[in-house]
Amino acid sequence: MGRFLDLTLSGLTSGAVYAAVALALVLIWRSTRIVNFAQGGMLMVTTSLAGTVLGHGGSYWLALAVAVAGGLVLGAVVERVLVRPVEKRSPLDAVVVTFGLLVLLQGLAGMLFGGTPRSYPPAFSIAGFRVAGHQLLFSPNDVWVILVVLGIMAALALVFRHTSLGLKMRAAAFAPEVARLLGVRVGRMLTVGWALAAVVGAVAGVLIAPSTFVSPTAFDATLVFGFTAAVIGGLDSPPGAVIGGLFLGLVLGYVSGYFGSDIVTLGALVVLIVVLMVRPNGLFGHGVRRRV
Template identity: 85%
Template sequence: MGRFLDLTLAGLTSGAVYAAVALALVLIWRSTRIVNFAQGGMLMITTFLAYTVVSHGGSYWLALLVAVVSGLVLGALVERLLVRPVEKRPPLDAVVVTFGLLVLLQGLAGMLFGGTPRSYPPAFGIAGFRLAGHQLLFSPNDLWVVLVVLGGMAVLAVVFRRTSLGLRMRSAAFAPEVARLLGVRVGPMLTLGWALAAVVGAVAGVLIAPSTFVSPTGFDAVLVFGFTAAVIGGLDSPPGAVAGGLILGVVLSYVAGYLGSDIVTFGALVVLIVVLMVRPSGLFGAATGRRV
């Protein structure tokens, strides 16, 4: 029973990490209808900037602020300089641009920061809580990660469903021509969507960093699992991204604990296939019917 509880808590922690990345992917998809495969590279750059602050004596919170501000600027620049020139072309063009940006950012990080993996300090203690004499594999820092992700999901859900800003961003993404006729400034809305997504990604990078090493390619696996979580939950749903991340994290923790870590990636594939067979739009995605 103790092993099952430990695996569950460890899965919730890793699932929150996947959910944080999934939230950033969902935000860009909802606001611009583009899957940003450069998200891992963007959060890697902002995390390196945060690490620079910490390594020079700055506090964790100052580093987090630097990551958020740099993410806001980076996201806006990427949309204005790279994505907007191809927004009227076939959707595949934007996907290719994001892949190219990922390679560029990884190469740039290698030149500026080197390829040596760096350790990142956690916000809180990493010693697990004790319950009935048993030390859990769930620490105050893990609790911080879970609470931040849940809070981010709640904020995004409110913004998109309950505010005029969210309505304008959604209309700019789904029907830009109609949105322009209704007075919505589509360009700034798209830029804002990318900037907000980059902020979420920057926070995700800082949350992830203590559990992995910061390096130019250190976030690639997290991006893959984060994208899987977003698809499982539904690319249109912030709550779905969180649910997908937590489900994926717990399942993969069980797979690693009971079957072996060598088949974790295969386990993620099985979960993805099962969910898409039952509900192709994702667990929380809006179901669509086929037009005859």
């Protein structure tokens, strides 16, 4: 029973990070109907910037602020410079651009920050809580990770449902022609969507960095699992991204704990196939035709 509890708590922590990456992917999909395969590279760059701040004596919170600011700028620049020229072309063009951007960011990171994996300190203690004489595999830092992801989810829900900015972003994504007639600057809203998504990704990178080593390709697996979580939850649904991430984290935690870490990727594939066989649009997705 103790092992099951440890795996559950550990899975929730990993799932929270997958949920944050899934949220970033969903935000971009909702605004431009593009799956951003460069998201892993973007959050790697912002996390590397944060690591540089720490390496020069900055605090964890300053590094987090730098990562967020870097994500905001990077997301806006990518949308304006790389995505906007191809967003009205064939969907395949946008996919190629994001893959190319991923390779470019990984190459630049290798030149600027080096290819040697670097450790990243956690915000709080990673020593597990002790309950009834048993030390759980769940620490204050894990609580921080889960609370941050839930906070991001709540903040995004507030923005999209209860602010004029959120209404304009939704209108620009789902009915751009009508939005333009109503005076909405659709291009600006799309830029804001990419910037917000990059900020969420930057936070996710800082959250997961203490459990891995930061390097140009360190977050590739995180992107794969985040994308899987987004598809499971439904690419149109931010709540689905969170639930899909937590669900995937739990499943992979059990698979790793009971069957070995070597088949974790296979476990994610099986979960994805089963969910799509039952719900082709994801658990919370809508059966509407989308660009792929």
